[in-house]
Amino acid sequence: MAQEGEAAPRTSTVQDKGWAWMVLVATVLVQGLTLGFPSCIGVFFKDLQQDFQASNSETSWFPSIMTAVLHAGGPLCSILVERFGCRTTVMLGGLLSGVGMVASSFSQSITQLYVTAGFITGLGTCFSFQAGVTVLGYYFIRRRALANALASTGVSIGFTLWPLLSQHLLDVMGWRNTFFVFGGVMLHCCVCGAVMRPVPVKPPGPPSKPGPGPLAEDIHLSNGNSLGHEVHLHRPRCDACIQTLQKYLAFDVFCKNKGYRTYTIGVAWMVMGFVLPMIYLVPYAVVNGVEERKAALLVSIIGFINIFMRPMAGLLSGLKVFTGRRIYLFIVAVALNGLSNLICAISASYSAFVIYCVVYSISMSVLGALIFQVLMDVVEMDRFSSALGLFTILESVTILIGPPLAGLLVDLTGHFSYVFYASSFFMVTAALFMGFSFCTMETKNKSTQPHKPAPDNPSRGKYADVPTELGSETNGSAAIIYVTSI
Structure with a gap:
């Protein structure tokens, strides 16, 4: 997959070796910075509640929004990956996360915290995490299962370190300055994203010539003041949405x-x-x-x-x-x-x-x-x-x-x-x-099926491994699988 305007050679020499392991290290860090981050929110719960004079229910909306957006942003992240590539999406997520946490340190109400640390930071962590997992699928083929298992340890490392760091900074400088520092820490996702160079999967095809197509034909006919063809103009758009x-x-x-x-x-x-x-x-x-x-x-x-x-x-x-x-x-x-x-x-x-x-x-x-x-x-x-x-x-x-x-x-x-x-x-x-x-x-x-012969693979129809060959096409483009984790 050639991304971000880079020329794509016919073969790749980095899969499962060399730079792939640097990408794996970057993915471990990204998972620790993103999925591991919500684990420290409980440390600030009482301070936020007292500072904003908020109830337990009002205060808990902040981590709820952050975690919900982290999970719900998957389809949007997948669209960005297909359009701009994994590297750009990870770096965009790091930028959003950092800006969200810095802005949250200036929040004057719990509602502002919902928007800054909740929505903006949650969306940024979603982009960085899911694009980081996606890029592993391109860098690893034979050792993909091992790579994903090692990458998931980043979440556990984040769970371990974030609460300890949060409590120490909270004791030293208060929650506002701590959130400001966290903004700088989250920007390290941009550094990790820079490591995730695009991997060419297949040789670039010749540029397709624009044909008239049904949409162009409908536009031409609708210019002839045909009401029926104006209706047809919207059909391709509806089909595309579906x-x-x-x-x-x-x-x-x-x-x-x-x-x-x-x-x-x-x-x-x-x-x-x-x-x-x-x-x-x-x-x-x-x-x-x-x-x-x-x-x-x-x-x-x-x-x-x-x-x-x-x-x-x-x-x-x-x-x-x-x-x-x-x-x-x-x-x-x-x-x-x-x-x-x-x-x-x-x-x-x-x-x-x-x-x-x-x-x-x-x-x-x-x-x-x-x-x-x-x-x-x-x-x-x-x-x-x-x-x-x-x-x-x-x-x-x-x-x-x-x-x-x-x-x-x-x-x-x-x-x-x-x-x-x-x-x-x-x-x-x-x-x-x-x-x-x-x-x-x-x-x-x-x-209902007592006489049906048992399949060779007992999990057939229920389970299939991730494809071992890249470059499979769905509707003419490589399929992107984005994965979240609990």
Whole structure:
């Protein structure tokens, strides 16, 4: 793929070696700077609440907007990648993130913080993260699975370091100056983006000559004052809009594919509770007498364990015994993650918090490793990109409303423990819903097709690996798969 006006040679000598490893290091840093960043917001929760005289619900809208935009911006990011390339999109995301955080340090109201640190920074982190993941698919072919596994450790490193850095800077200079410094830190995404040079995938084709086409013909005929042809003028535009929606938002797959519909609804319901501990764990610990530095360390414990557990979870899911059955491993992890929240709800001692972080991080690692692998199991790969677009947008809606609802619950009851009860409720009910639905579908499929011979690949129709050859064409252009992560 030749991008940004660079000449494309006929072959590439950088894939899986050489500069590809520099790009991998840059992607690790980008993931730590972007996906890892929301983990530190809980450190500033009480200070923002006091400074703006805001309720728990009003304050929680800030991290909700940031995280929701980070997930929902996937289709827009994919369009930018196709138009300008991965390098430019990553650098644009770094610029937006830095500007958003610098502007947030001058916010005079919580509403301004929603726009600056919430929307602008969230959109910037979305562009940098998803374009950074996309470029790995071009630089790595044979070692793509290894590259993605190593890149995902950046998220865990970010979870580990961001809360500690945030608490230290908050103690030294306050939240405004800390946000200003964070703006400079986020600009390092631009440096990482500069490393991601375009990779030529195929030789450039000859420039196509513009033909009359249906649109040009309709324009010519409509100039002849033909009302019927003026109507035809709008048809190609409508068809283009429909094709664009089908390309980035798979509504047709959602309506026809029961597995995809069940999984999307289940995950959307699940994340409403999944994001709550990352926001409310630190303020909950502080309210119960834990020192602020030790409270911030709890989030770092989750991130540190993730560094080792996430690759192990990926290797575990790759075992032959789980082929075609990853959904059940995912459901068990969802249930365990939900039940772990009861530890915090029952006991608020520091030892209980540490035990909670260990159990939570183990189940979180499995969720992060499997969430998109399972999506590949239930959707054909030729529709994966568009299915992922709708999946992340619906997911972002519940991410947006979950924390404010939990904040409202705290405002009404005066107890943070109810947040963890609510998180447990959403996670466990989502696990029960997905488990019952997939078991029912599997039983129904076996009963309706008793004599159908077993396929050579037991996951056929459910799962397909990422193509090992680049340059496959869809409607004349290379398909872009953008991936988000929990």
